[in-house]
Amino acid sequence: MNTAVLRSRLRPWGTALAAASLLLATACSAPRAIIATGKVTPQGEFRVGYNQGFNLATAPLAKAGSAVKEAASQAATQQKVDYTDATTQLQAAALAYILDPVQPTADLNIRYGIVPRLDAGFKYAFGSYVFDTQYQLLGPTGSPENPDRGAVSGTTYASIGLQFATQRAKLPSLPFLSDINSVLNFRATRNDLLVPLTFSQSFGPEEEIGAISYGLVYAHSWVSYGFAPTKIYNGSVQVPELPLQSRNFSSFGGFVNLKLGYRYLYVIPAVSVFYQNYGDYALLNGASTSLSGVTFVPSIGLQLRIPNLMK
Template identity: 45%
Template sequence: MRGSILWKGKAVCSFLLLLVLAASCTAPRSVINSGKVTAPGKFKAGVNFGGNIATEPIGQLDDIAKATVDAISKKDSVYYDGEIETATKALLAYALDPVGPTFDFYIRYGVVPRLDVGYKYASGVHVFDTQYQFMGPTGTPENPGVGDWYGSVGLQYAGQSSDWIDNLFLDKLQPVLQFTAKRKDITVPIIFSKSFGPEEEKGSIAFGAVYNHTFIKYGFEPGRLFERAGAEVDRVSSIMEENSFGSYGLFANARIGFKYVYLVPAITIYYQDYGSYKLLKNTTHSFSGMTFIPSLGIQASFGRGR
């Protein structure tokens, strides 16, 4: 019984934590496309609502209390201790995989048969991608080809900085820690889909695998953080580091509708070993965990094509 109560309490804390992070930027790594690319001259546009739920940053943020942050931020001088070390881990973990709700809107255009391009604005992040269809017909519901299975490969690029820190309760530690981070993500999904009706006239169901590689540059430039060395007091040295890591995932999505307007539910799941990272005072810490990205969107198709 006691274990059940503790588990429920932790779950409630995690839920409240997600509410605190409600305005955060999140890594745009969900896969909502089918294996069929946009027909030449046609457009697809849509919006998605979802969430980025990553186990590692949730666990790290759960280790530091808001009251502790408030107390530290009110001090003129702060000395390095276990609480400061926990805060640095939490900030870095969140930069590696920002947790919170997601919102994006996007548009795609068919360039030539079997190739389209897209732009997405995802929670403050600009995303560019292209997709090549290597399997299946390239017609339209009005002029269908033969077959109802599709396959394609995509390439997506996104970049973001640590502006999201202003939305965390840890922002009060910025005068002390001066944390910054910039990341770039390259995502490569392999997508297979089955059409409902000719050329996805009534929608589709899709699934596949996805690889994401993240390049991150981060640093701490502590302005009011000190350490004691015997009778002496020294300022903690700043650091600036770079690292990268790969994420491996599976996904499934569906398009449910008719001809021009579709409902798009999707789920993408990643596992990543983020690697080992240098922190203040020459300490290091390793991070790893799962990320779940559910979403629900609406998509519309339009354009005359060619």
């Protein structure tokens, strides 16, 4: 079999492996899937769960074309890299993936009802640590075992939440991003604030068999980043590093989720959509880039409700 035929037969497998490597990328971004309903955790109750999602952002996809991947592969093998437009594109791709990565997301979470209408929780997102709280604005505060008067199927609930996440950001485990990092020596940290306004309709009294929820989300992110390359040159002069830069940007979005189950165990499919103008970012050699895009966050989770046995 000649080489051309062999390559043509292996090409589909290469595409499949590339897709698989994307799916297996390390999840280290703050979770933005909204799985809460308008009803907060009743006082004294616990809710524990696991959520699996996927962060699909248009900005990094637009910056990671075949030409950029080829440039990253070539630069990684060179001892000296000349600064060109391709070098600028490598930096833009790295930034886009840090600002809004294309990768799986997952978190383990726990919530506790502190007082009527207020709960708090913690999520561990495999690299990101998330603290949040939620205050119930509308609807009864009972439980399936002890429903409040008037709590029937179709009851409307509403709440507002506050979520804070912190992480040392890193590029997903994709081959071309590893090549980019070996050339640019990229480093970054970020903090994220999320404020969801949630409305829901109960299935059964006090969400005994679940709920449908929907709402709006505001998010704000603070990012610090820098590049410290050692082999990029402008002619015969080594390009100096870019010291840590600080930027922040807002995101706006909406979501819908379904909570389906009975009393103690629920399945929660959800989808969130965000738009963000990330703004302008300084690059090496006095260059800059501007980024914006839309992000889709589908997810599915399991939630276990642990009732207050003292009531």
